[in-house]
Amino acid sequence: MTDRQGQIQDTARGWLESGEVKYVVGFEQGRRAGTKVAFVRRPEDADKLVWNSMCVNNLTLFLVEEMQTRPGRGEELDTTPIGIVVKPCDSKTIVELMKENIVARERVKIIGVTCEGVCDTKKVDGSEKQPPAVTDENIAGKCLVCTHHNPLIADVVCGEAVPETITDDYSDVAELEAMTPQERWEYWERQLERCVRCYGCREACPLCYCEECVFDREKPYRWNEKSVQLPENTFYHLVRAMHLAGRCVDCGECERVCPVDIPIRKINRYLEWKAKERYDVEAGVDPEDDSMFGTCDTADPEDFIW
C-alpha cells in the first residue's frame, strides 16, 4: 500500500514540476480513517496524497467537471491536462467517458493504481482513527465481483499487477430474478419508499453527466413531480437505471453515498448482466467499442419486449 502511495506522490510531483498537468486530483487523509478529495496544485504538496483502503471515491467525477468547465467571458479555455488518481474500476469510467466523447484523452494524465479492494465505508466504524485493513467483513460489495484489478487505461501504473481470480456469475442479482414480479415489486417498494431524493446517487455518478438532468427540467414540462413519494421516487430510479444500462461500470458510488442505504448497485448490476447476456456489451473496457444505445442491430434479441 505505502509503495503505491510513494509512486503516486512521485508521479504527481514530477508532473506538477514539469508543468505537464495543472493540478492532480487524488486522496488526502481526512480527520479520521476516511479520506478527502485533494486538488494538488504545487509539487511541494504532492506529499499529502495518500493511498489506502478508504480511497473509495471515484474521482473521475472531477475530470468530467473539468471537461465541462467553460471559459469566462473574454477568457481562453485552458486545455492543459489534469492529473487524476484512479482505481481500476474508476479507470473504466474514463474509458466509457472517452467512448461518449465527454473526455478527450489528451486532457487527462492518469495515475492508475492496481487494487485488491477497498472498504465499504458504511461497514467501518466512524470513530476509527486509521484506515483499517480490508477484510472479508468490511470489503466493498463491488470488490467481491470485480474482474479488473489492474487499470484499463493509465499513463503510469502504481503497484504490482494483481492477478485476476474472480469469475463474475451475477449470483448476487440472480436472487432478484428468481423473485416473482410481485415479490420484486414489494422489495423495491420497501427500498424506494425511503429515498429522500437528495440526488446524491446522480451527483456522485461520473456517468450522470447531463448538464441539465431531466429531473431538474421544468420546461417545456416537468417529467417527474417533486413529490418525494413512492411513485415519483420509483420513476426517478427507473429512468436513471435506463440511462445507465450498458454504461454503468459498477464503481459503486451511487450506493456508497446513499444516506438511506438504498441498494442501488442491485439495479445497475442487473442491467450490466443483461447487457452482457443479450448484446455482449461490457462497459468501460475498450474506448473503441460501440455504445450499446448508439448501435442498432437487427439481430438484437427482443424477447423482453412484449
Added chain:
Amino acid sequence: MSHTIGKDKMDALFEALSEHEVYGPVEVDGVWTYKKLDSAPDLEFGNSQVPPKSVFFPQTETMFEFKRDGARFVGAEEPQRASKPLVVFGVRPCDAKAFTLLDKLFTWDYIDPYFVDRRERATTIALTCSGQKPDENCFCTSIEGSPSGTEGVDSLWTDLGDRYFVESVTEKGEALIELGGNLFVEAVSDDESSAEEVKENAVKAITRTFDRAEVAESLRCLFESKYWEDISASCIGCGMCTLLCPTCHCFDINDVVKQGEGRRERTWDSCQFEYYSSHASGHNPRPAKRMRQRNRMYHKFLYIDNNLGVIGCVGCGRCISACPVNIDIIDVTEGAVARACMEKDADAKGEEAA
C-alpha cells in the same frame, strides 16, 4: 416531580394513547426515520438518518386540493386536518432543540398553519443520549445544547436499563404522566442519581468541539474570498447536508395536476441544488457551487441569527456523517476564522508596503 416507567409498560402506554397520533423512530433495513406508529415505540437506537422535523414539516405535504372546470381551476379546499393530539417518542435533544428554531421560523413573518397546527397538538418526548449516541460527530455541547437538553422538550426520558427515568419539563409533559396513570411510578433518589450518571457519561462521550466565537464576524469579511472555491472544490452538489439537517427548512411549492384534479404541494428543497436559485427567466444568481456552499454557511451562522436570534445548527453531526466527500461543517467554519485572520494580515501588509 420525576417518575419512571418500566420498558415492559410501553405496550400499555401505547394503548393508553389510543386517542393520539403517535410518532416515533422506525427502522427499515437498518435505516431509521420517524413514522406514525401502530405499536409501542422501539427506542433502542442511535439517531435517525432523517430527522424528526418530518413529523411537523413532512418532506412532501399537500397544502390544498382543487379541480379543473373548463379552463379554470376551482374549489381550492384545504385537506381535512387531524384534530387528535399528537405524541412523538424518542427525539434526541439536539433535534428537539431544532423544533424551537422551526417554531420561530414558521411564525416569523407569516404564521404557517400546517406546521403550527401540528406543533400545538404535539407532546415531544426526548431521549437522553446513551448507547450508540453521542457518536463521533456529535457536538451539541458546543452549541449551548446537551445530550440531555430540554429545549423544545415536554418530557425528558433517560434510559436506566429496564426502565426510563421521566422528567416532566412542561405542562404537556405532566399531562402525559396523568394520562399514563399508574404506568408511571414516582422516582426514588437512586433513579435520580442513576439518570444523572447517564447524563454525565453522555457529555463525556462527546469528542468534538466547535469554537464559533468568531465565526459570524469572520464570515462577514470573507464574502468575496477564494476560500469558498477551495472548500467547495470537492462538493458534488447533492442535497444531503441540508435535507437531513434538523434545522434546514427550505421548501418548494408546486401544483400537481392530473386528469382534472390537482393539489398544491410543498416539498423540502435544498440550497445546494443548482436549480434552487434559478429564476423563471433562466438567470441563476448562484450558479457556482462555491456560492452555494457559502450560502449554506452564511444562512446558518449569519442570516438565521439576524432574523430569528439563533444559529441554524444544533450540532447533531448528520451533515458531517452523510457527506460523500467528507466536508465537515466545523472544519469549514473554523477554517473560515483562520482564513479571515490570514487575509486581514495580508491586507495589512499590503497597505504597509503601499
